[in-house]
Amino acid sequence: MFKKVLVANRGEIALRIIWACQEMGIKTVAVYSEADKDAHHVHCADEAICIGPARSTDSYLKVPNVISAAEVTDADAIHPGYGFLSENAHFAEICDACKIKFIGPPPRILNLMGDKARARETMQKEGVPVIPGSKGVIASEEAAMKLAGEIGYPVILKASGGGGGRGMRIVRTPEEISVAFRTAQNESEKAFGSPHLYLEKYIEGAKHIEVQIAGDEHGNVATLGERECSVQRRHQKLIEEAPSPLLTDRARKKLMKTAYRAARGVGYANVGTFEFLFDREGHFYFIEANTRIQVEHPVTETVMGVDLIQEQIKLAAGERLALPATDMRMRGHAIECRINAEDPDSFMPAPGTINGLSFPGGPGVRIDTAAYSGCVIPPHYDSLVAKVIVAGKTRADAIAKMRRTLEYTRIDGIRTNISLHLKILADPEFRDGTYTTAFMDRYFPKRDRGATF
Numbered sequence: 001m002f003k004k005v006l007v008a009n010r011g012e013i014a015l016r017i018i019w020a021c022q023e024m025g026i027k028t029v030a031v032y033s034e035a036d037k038d039a040h041h042v043h044c045a046d047e048a049i050c051i052g053p054a055r056s057t058d059s060y061l062k063v064p065n066v067i068s069a070a071e072v073t074d075a076d077a078i079h080p081g082y083g084f085l086s087e088n089a090h091f092a093e094i095c096d097a098c099k100i101k102f103i104g105p106p107p108r109i110l111n112l113m114g115d116k117a118r119a120r121e122t123m124q125k126e127g128v129p130v131i132p133g134s135k136g137v138i139a140s141e142e143a144a145m146k147l148a149g150e151i152g153y154p155v156i157l158k159a160s161g162g163g164g165g166r167g168m169r170i171v172r173t174p175e176e177i178s179v180a181f182r183t184a185q186n187e188s189e190k191a192f193g194s195p196h197l198y199l200e201k202y203i204e205g206a207k208h209i210e211v212q213i214a215g216d217e218h219g220n221v222a223t224l225g226e227r228e229c230s231v232q233r234r235h236q237k238l239i240e241e242a243p244s245p246l247l248t249d250r251a252r253k254k255l256m257k258t259a260y261r262a263a264r265g266v267g268y269a270n271v272g273t274f275e276f277l278f279d280r281e282g283h284f285y286f287i288e289a290n291t292r293i294q295v296e297h298p299v300t301e302t303v304m305g306v307d308l309i310q311e312q313i314k315l316a317a318g319e320r321l322a323l324p325a326t327d328m329r330m331r332g333h334a335i336e337c338r339i340n341a342e343d344p345d346s347f348m349p350a351p352g353t354i355n356g357l358s359f360p361g362g363p364g365v366r367i368d369t370a371a372y373s374g375c376v377i378p379p380h381y382d383s384l385v386a387k388v389i390v391a392g393k394t395r396a397d398a399i400a401k402m403r404r405t406l407e408y409t410r411i412d413g414i415r416t417n418i419s420l421h422l423k424i425l426a427d428p429e430f431r432d433g434t435y436t437t438a439f440m441d442r443y444f445p446k447r448d449r450g451a452t453f
């Protein structure tokens, strides 16, 4: 097992990883930017190293600085968390070259899944259903127009190197395609350094359901149930739950089998998530694989009784998978609400200083946060302040518990989206479980419906 792990992240996930290491008797190194010198994670680790100025490209994303920090502290592994360098194959290769274990899948898998058009092609070859669309990257505007005509509108143009809900454009008519193609290319180039796009049929009113995967370096793979993540704003998840409210046992079995086949097929190692969209007829299609720990992993931990961060560390250390392949059962119901520092009406980030903070507890309530009274939510990073996760015997219990927990949560000094969460939890469509990725459109004016992200 590793002796010392460097945590190449910040916020709640850095703390989560540091605490998991402490429970396993592993020493930890925190890294931080100048903006994060007073951050909670800095004080919890055994050692802490400043890796640069506030801008993430100068600190958390700066490979030489992270590697140097690991070398001077003699860390034998790096946990990248989510975001930042977590899916960066180049970084994982450098870790390998420096004999530092990257806690995540091997570079081969990061490369394959990081190119979403290639991932789609590979899945198709493995016999996994994908949404009708382009074979690989779409070469030109004309080719996009031709293909869209064949598969029928609406379609969606997506950045092959994209992520975080960005670099996508929904196209509803042939007249829109040229402008959409050029703008999406520009956006993709700017945000991800590559203009490559691919095209899919746009599924109206889809449900986003994803499967948690774990695999070892000896060829064993397990599926750990699903998470429903259809409450989304601008293609970004806001609430996640497990099990998915309307999935039948039969459909679940089929989904798990498919995800298992996909993960086995590519020789998946470490933890990951295979994401699927379900159409109104209940057919499901692979959309992408995330080769890292997800923000919403606590939902799975709650219903499965596993610690996914500890699993990641054990798998990276070469241990054999100790979980059964496909027959792990979810127990009870879990919901997670992402509490963001933002204006609840405009969704604009609202960073600032928290000057009062209190979360209620009770059985089945878990709060993953790095916030404390007096802490600053800096404007440089994502706006996540806390993840509130609840467990109930049934979905109705979990909803009641989440409402009670959020009603008694106090975060003073900044604006948050707690009021929006409470509205969603009371919404009949959320309560009956029929909600789809179109659910949030109702809450916002038409001009802001996210078709252009």
Ligand code: ADP
Binding pocket: 131, 156, 162, 163, 164, 165, 166, 200, 201, 202, 203, 204, 206, 208, 232, 235, 236, 275, 277, 287, 288, 437
């Ligand atoms: P990202 O990596 O940026 O998160 P994904 O491919 O995972 O991108 O898609 C994010 C979300 O965008 C999905 O959960 C869904 O809401 C929407 N989406 C993506 N592709 C489609 C599609 N073909 N049809 C309908 N919605 C889609």
